[in-house]
Amino acid sequence: MADIALNPRPARKRIGDVTAWQRLKANRNWLGIWFMLPTAAFLLLFLAYPLGLGIWLSFTDARIGRGGNFIGLENYEWLWGDSVFWLSVFNTLLYTGVASVIKFAIGLYLALLLNQHMPFKAIIRALVLIPFIVPTVLSAIAFWWIYDSQFSILSWSLKKLGLISQNIDFLGDFWNARWSVIAANIWRGVPFIAITLLAGLQTVSPALYEAATIDGASRWQMFRHITYPLLTPIIAVVMTFSVLFTFTDFQLIWVMTRGGPVNATHLMATLGYQRAIGGGYLGEGSAIATAMIPFLLAAILISWFGLQRRKWQQGEAND
Amino acid sequence: MPMLTRRALMQGSTALAATGALAGSGLHEWASAWAQSAPWKPEAGAQLSLLRWKFFVQSEDDSFVSLVDAFSKATGVKVNIIRESFEDIPPKASVAANTGSGPDLFWGLYSLPFLFPQKCVDVSDVADYLGKKYGGWVPTAVTYGKSGDKWIDIPVCFGGNMLNYRISALKKAGMSKFPATTDEFLEFAKATKRNGTPGGMALGHATGDGNTWVHWCLWAFGGNLVDANDKVIINSAETEKALNYAKQLYENFIPGTASWNDAFNNKAFLAGEISWTNNGISIYAAAKRDPTKKDIAEDMDHALWPVGPVGKPTEFHVCFPMLAMTHTKYPQACKALMAYLLEADQYNKWLEASVGYLTHPLNAYDANPIWRADPKNTIFGEAAKRTLTAGGLGSVGEKAAAALADFIVLDMFANVCTGREDAKGAIKIAERQAQRLYR
Incomplete structure (x- = not known):
């Protein structure tokens, strides 16, 4: 019996004791997000990025062949x-x-x-x-x-x-x-x-x-x-x-x-x-x-x- | 069945290429000899792609292709030629410069290399070599070729843009020779209109013909977009005079020129709708080639632009610079090709094949027989020496290129000619546009 006391059973995770990550992996509400990620990445890369870049360029004096400096609203003025x-x-x-x-x-x-x-x-x-x-x-x-x-x-x-x-x-x-x-x-x-x-x-x-x-x-x-x-x-x-x-x-x-x-x-x-x-x-x-x-x-x-x-x-x- | 290995295929194609070279004309032998002695040794395995303006004279392009072929055979450098309408070259080249990929060589118009001078391979050695060997560059070629103290492109040739007219219409107008001054020219325009044989010049967004004639007109009266320091000076009495003169000319044009792009006047002249216009030699070349247009070819001739109150020629011909992009993996091959094209054995043949469409930038080629073979060609041989440069008094750099691409001067003239604005109003708009670019 002393053996048992000296070698306690390795602590096993209880069923309710899952990590947040595991919970996210299995959660039904999050599942939707996971499935949307590829599309979101696609949209970000091919829509949001060019749009953002275009707007950023409009605040610069960029010419073709070289990046521009930020000039604020000058182009719009x-x-x-x-x-x-x-x-x-x-x-x-x-x-x-x-x-x-x-x-x-x-x-x-x-x-x-x-x-x-x-x-x-x-x-x-x-x-x-x-x-x-x-x-x-x-x-x-x-x-x-x-x-x-x-x-x-x-x-x-x-x-x-x-x-x-x-x-x-x-x-x-x-x-x-x-x-x-x-x-x-x-x-x-x-x-x-x-x-x-x-x-x-x-x-x-x-x-x-x-x-x-x-x-x-x-x-x-x-x-x-x-x-x-x-x-x-x-x-x-x-x-x-x-x-x-x-x-x-x-x-x-x-x-x-x-x-x-x-x-x-x-x-x-x-x-x-x-x-x-x-x-x-x-x-x-x-x-x-x-x-x-x-x-x-x-x-x-x-x-x-x-x-x-x-x-x-x-x-x-x-x- | 024998196995077709990659090695066997390579050997086969090399043998084929060799046979081709042996069977080739003297051009190929010369090319091989040239390749041996040229100062530029193409990199091993070099392949080039070249984007050029889409030709206007078929024989010019054929000749270009055979020259490039000979170059490929002699040096082993495969050259892929792509053709685009010349208006599409600046955007393509700009994008290539911006992204660092795309064709190795671009052959475009005016100040194309100055849109991105820092992306052009320094070709000073090629320019020096050619200049020394062939009697020096004409001054405008130097202007178009050099940025600071280095050459960023090789101005391969110019394209003369002269007045094209029907001899019969000139006679009918009661003139024995084509008008030499702006006043006489206006009389000629009026007379042709009266006689039912009007002419016309493009006022739409025509990069070539449109920009050519409005700049001639502006400069002929002493107007200028910018001064030598690139300060905008378009708002002047001289500009106003030029605009009022153009309006009078326009009133004697055939209707519809406000919509003309570069192709319209060729079509209209060859269809007998107009009796005079401004153009390269391509109308004449097309008329000579087409048996049904023989009467037009015989009845037409070319004339230098009339001289205005400034008392000296103010012509504006196209320059065709070729540049190599810094992103090319084979700069030596690029240089070798550029030098090769302008060597006498190639260049003379090419000039002849272009039937006067192209004009040389190197003095030695004044001797080319094309300029005397047909008296109607002769004046085109002087295009490079007579032309002023893009930007006028100012720099030939990216601002001048942008002003041309944005049609600032052309729109100013079109505004006045079509009666949309008076001269003062049109000048104000153009001034504002120019200040935007030259700020």
């Missing part, structure tokens, strides 16, 4: 008094506003149309996607020729029809140029909206329409009180994306006008690129890019709070 920058802000807002509204109108109309029963439905739906599938640069080059000051097919046709006597100066006149690039953007952006809204339309239960028909609702009433409310969440998402894409558009403008004539079609994205990469002033280009963030945030918030203020968001019944 110069931009504040820069008429070309403000022109690009105006152009971007105009471009985004007009193009988004028209894209939405045409897209919704197309979606409603394509939702009808008609022959060759599948083929027509596929065809609608073409502008979206063609690489942007190719469609931009096509539009570049369509808008050519000497060889435009539009001017040529109208001249042959005897409607105009002189070529239309599509990309040389300020407002013509603006409308021309907006038209190209609309052509490109409509399919995305149309097809996404079409997908949304198909989730609306036909039973609702049947019930409304029995109640004697007109087509407009059915659209206003069934289609539109049920489509709102999709509209919110698709328009947020559309606005973001349009606001940050670059390729169409760069290929067609490079921001000309006299900066009349310079968007913030193209101006930022021209100054950061073309001119080598990375700091200032970053400042222009950073200046886009508040506008983009505003666009997201408007769609989130304006269009999606429904209780289903919180998991409750619709009000």
Whole structure:
């Protein structure tokens, strides 16, 4: 017995005596965090880091090929008094506003149309996607020729029809140029909206329409009180994306006008690129890019709070 | 079945390469001899990649490729040539400089090397070697090549940008020779417009043709963006005169030039839509090559830029500098290639193949027969000697490059010509932009 007293049994951990680490490993609530870590790392590396770097660069005088020194708000101060920058802000807002509204109108109309029963439905739906599938640069080059000051097919046709006597100066006149690039953007952006809204339309239960028909609702009433409310969440998402894409558009403008004539079609994205990469002033280009963030945030918030203020968001019944 | 080992493959390809070299023309023999005696011995196993501007004259590029081929065969240095539209070279080169990876050699425009002078391999030895051997560099080549007291690039060639005109339109305008002064030039523009044979020059964001003509105009009237100390002096009576003159010219252009980039005037001239414009020799080269454009080739000629009130030529031709990045693992191979390209046996052939598109920066090549083979080529041979440099009176450095890339002067002219701003307003905007860069 003395042996036993002299050699006490090695202290074994009691069941309840686990380390915090073991607890974290096994805890169900923490499990979610573990699974999210790879994604979080991915987002940090490829989204947060470049964004943070871009914002940091905008506070420096970095040029391409050498790091910059911190200069505080100097880049922004110069931009504040820069008429070309403000022109690009105006152009971007105009471009985004007009193009988004028209894209939405045409897209919704197309979606409603394509939702009808008609022959060759599948083929027509596929065809609608073409502008979206063609690489942007190719469609931009096509539009570049369509808008050519000497060889435009539009001017040529109208001249042959005897409607105009002189070529239309599509990309040389300020407002013509603006409308021309907006038209190209609309052509490109409509399919995305149309097809996404079409997908949304198909989730609306036909039973609702049947019930409304029995109640004697007109087509407009059915659209206003069934289609539109049920489509709102999709509209919110698709328009947020559309606005973001349009606001940050670059390729169409760069290929067609490079921001000309006299900066009349310079968007913030193209101006930022021209100054950061073309001119080598990375700091200032970053400042222009950073200046886009508040506008983009505003666009997201408007769609989130304006269009999606429904209780289903919180998991409750619709009000 | 015999086993195909790596060694067997290597031997095979070496033998193939050797056969190729033996079968090659005298160019290859010369290249081999040159490789033996050249001061730069490429590193063992060196491979280079070179990003160049996308050619405008096909035969120039063909010749370039065969020269580089001969170099590869003689030295064993494989050279991978990549081509990009010239506007895309500065961003690519800048990113390569920034990240320390990418092509070893860049061949671009104007002051490209000055965007990142500290990332360029010092090529003073190559420049000295070539300068001594070939009658010295023209002064503008020195300006474009040297940063401080070392050469950061080799200005391989210039590209003359002259006035292109239809001889018939000139005659119809009642002139026997092309206008030599800005006043006569305006009369010519008015007359061609009256006759229904207008001309036009690019006012869109056209890096080459647009920048060329507006700088000529600005300088012809004594205007300057900056002075010798890089102080912004654009706000002057001279600039205003230049702008008002340009507006008068513009009123006699074909409509639509505000949207033109570098390619538009070529298309319009070759389609017979315009009777004069400013361009390199590429329009003429294209017209000569195309049998259906024979009448245009015969009916066109080139002229020097008219001289303005300052009383001396104020031309602005393109410079094409080639630089090696400090991140290259094979600086000696880079230097060897640059020196090789400018040796007489290569360079003369290349100049001829470019049919006048390229102009030499080394005095000895004045003797190249291309400049006398066709009298319509001759003035292009003087491009390197006549041109002023990017930045005008100021430094040719990164600020000048940024001002060109940001189209400050071009937009100032376009603002006035299109009637968006008056001269004073446009100058104010340009001044503000320039101060931003030259701060």
